[in-house]
Amino acid sequence: MKLAILHELNAERAARRPVILVTDTESGEQRLVKAEDFSKDPLRAELDKQLRMGKSASVEAGGKKLFLNVYAPTAKLVIVGAVHISQALAPLARSLGYDVTVVDPRTAFASPERFPDVPLVAEWPDTALPPLNVDAYTAFVAVTHDPKIDDPALLHAFERNCFYIGALGSRKTHAKRGDRLRAQGAKESDIARIHAPIGLAIGAVSPSEIAVSIMAEITAVLRLPPKEKEEAA
Amino acid sequence: MLDRDEDILKAAEDWQKAGRGVALATVVETWGSAPRPAGSSLVINDEGTFLGSVSGGCVEGAVVTEAMDVIQSGKPRMLEFGVADETAWNVGLSCGGTIRVFVEKVG
Secondary structure: OOHHHHHHHHHHHHOOOOEEEEEEOOOOOEEEEEHHHHHHOOOHHHHHHHHHHOOOEEEEEOOEEEEEEEEOOOOEEEEEOOOHHHHHHHHHHHHOOOEEEEEOOOOOOOOOOOOOOOOEEOOOHHHHOHHHOOOOOEEEEEOOOOHHHHHHHHHHHHHOOOOEEEEOOOHHHHHHHHHHHHHOOOOHHHHHOEEOOOOOOOOOOOHHHHHHHHHHHHHHHHHOOHHHHHHHO | OOOOOHHHHHHHHHHHHOOOOEEEEEEEEEEOOOOOOOOOEEEEEOOOOEEEOOOOOOOHHHHHHHHHHHHHHOOOEEEEEEOOOOOHHHHOOOOOOEEEEEEEEEO
16 A cells, blocks of 8 residues: 555544545555545445445456445444433444443433443533534434423534434424524524434334434434435434 | 554554555455454554454464565565365464455555
8 A cells, every 4th residue: 555545544534534445456556535536436336335334345347356445434423411211322322333422411410320431521512512523424312302402412413414313302392393493593404304203113112212213213324325214214 | 333443554654654664454355254344454564563453363473474575575465264275274264254365565
């Protein structure tokens, strides 16, 4: 690998931008393709698929044996609300490979006793969220049920283009939330991005079951191709 | 996503910049029950120091030896390990899988 390519690869990874390194395993020739350039690439279908799966693979194209090495940033999960569901959600998300942070200004909720081994930020969203570098590889859930906490958090998630945004609450609660967010300048397309009621409809009852339905929905959004994603939703 | 090669590629860059000969070995194909997925990598320098893994520790020794040659020659090579290998009992995969490992020089 040329040093220039390695340097660029490390810089992209440090910036949490996805890239794929394409190696001709016979000649050793290599090129680095940034996600923003996929659409112009002759291998775009393969690149899209492998990035979505987060999986490296060998492919044959144009009589060449190519190895596509996928460098996708580690996905993050930001949970706003240190509630009972979050106590089940945090360890479940970690077992799926997510870097998890729990945010809740209410210190009675955000206590290490309730969340052993999970990074906790007991601050209001305006203070807590900017340092977390919420980005397009972040799933964002707001589960406090308190508009004072959930609403500013959701506005932040819109701004940072999170790949998944979910919020707890019934359809009725969500309709009211939509009105409040609109009043605060949120776009219709942003509000439409919120998965609410949160989670796949699997009849979840207990906090742990709701956590499973949330992670199932996040997984579907992360992994399914756009068309199938619509059908699952 | 549990697979974090962060330090490995950073080490490759740092070692190369410090003037060491460096090779990178990457799993490019797996069949059967291979211990590490495609994309897993091992970085080796000319002192024989290495970081990362391409298997559960079964074939790293052999990869390091080959990497020394690659650092010398500058020519990449493809290695294959598996139970079908005649060297299976020496450096094969005890789990019964097969892996192909691409070894290239850095820089």
